[in-house]
Amino acid sequence: DTEVTQTPKHLVMGMTNKKSLKCEQHMGHRAMYWYKQKAKKPPELMFVYSYEKLSINESVPSRFSPECPNSSLLNLHLHALQPEDSALYLCASSQSSLRTDYYEQYFGPGTRLTVT
Amino acid sequence: GQNIDQPTEMTATEGAIVQINCTYQTSGFNGLFWYQQHAGEAPTFLSYNVLDGLEEKGRFSSFLSRSKGYSYLLLKELQMKDSASYLCAVSDNNDMRFGAGTRLTVKP
Numbered sequence: 101d102t103e104v105t106q107t108p109k110h111l112v113m114g115m116t117n118k119k120s121l122k123c124e125q126h127m128g129h130r131a132m133y134w135y136k137q138k139a140k141k142p143p144e145l146m147f148v149y150s151y152e153k154l155s156i157n158e159s160v161p162s163r164f165s166p167e168c169p170n171s172s173l174l175n176l177h178l179h180a181l182q183p184e185d186s187a188l189y190l191c192a193s194s195q196s197s198l199r200t201d202y203y204e205q206y207f208g209p210g211t212r213l214t215v216t
Numbered sequence: 217g218q219n220i221d222q223p224t225e226m227t228a229t230e231g232a233i234v235q236i237n238c239t240y241q242t243s244g245f246n247g248l249f250w251y252q253q254h255a256g257e258a259p260t261f262l263s264y265n266v267l268d269g270l271e272e273k274g275r276f277s278s279f280l281s282r283s284k285g286y287s288y289l290l291l292k293e294l295q296m297k298d299s300a301s302y303l304c305a306v307s308d309n310n311d312m313r314f315g316a317g318t319r320l321t322v323k324p
Contacts, residue, residue, distance in 0.1 A: 141316065142305075144314075158311075204261045207260065209258050
C-alpha cells in the first residue's frame with residue numbers, strides 16, 4: 101500500500117468556522133508533511149512531523165494548527181481562516197525526515213479548500 | 217535563503233527528447249528531487265540525486281552537478297501523457313523547497 105489518503109476532497113468554509121483536514125498513511129512512514137499549494141504555484145511547506153513530533157513550523161499563522169495523533173495520522177485544524185487561505189492542501193509522508201538521507205515523499209490527492 | 221529556477225514553459229513533439237533545467241542556490245544540500253504534477257493532481261516522485269552524475273529510470277533521467285548548482289531532467293520518447301508540470305525541489309537540513317515548475321506541453 102503506497103497510498104496517502106486525505107479527507108475531505110473539497111471543503112468550503114466561512115471565516116468563522118472551525119474545520120479539520122485529515123491525512124492517513126499505512127506505509128510505516130515516520131515523517132509526515134503539510135503543504136499549501138495555490139493555483140499555478142509550487143507547493144509550500146507548512147509543517148513537518150518526525151516521529152510524531154513537530155520538527156519544523158515554517159512560521160505558519162496560528163489559525164492553522166497541526167496535530168499528529170499517531171504515526172499514521174495527521175490532522176490540520178483550521179480556525180478563523182481568511183479568503184487568501186483558499187488553496188490545495190497537500191499531505192505527504194516519507195520514511196524519514198528532512199534531516200536524513202534519501203526520503204521520497206508520497207503525496208496525497210489533496211483537499212481543495214475555499215474560504216468564503 | 218534559497219533560489220530554485222526553472223523555465224516556466226516548454227513545448228516538445230511526441231516521440232522526441234526534452235531536457236528541463238533547474239539551477240539552485242541553497243544554504244545546505246541534502247538532495248534534489250524531480251516531481252511530476254498533472255493539473256489538479258498531487259505531485260508524484262520521479263527521481264532523486266544527491267551525488268553528481270546521471271540517474272536513469274526508464275524514459276526519465278536526472279543529472280546533478282553540485283558544484284554548479286545545476287540539475288536537469290531528461291525525458292525520452294515523449295508521450296502525450298507526459299504533458300504536465302515538472303517540479304524541481306531541493307532539500308537542506310531544515311527545509312524542502314520547490315521551484316515554480318516547468319509546464320511541458322507535448323504535441324502530436
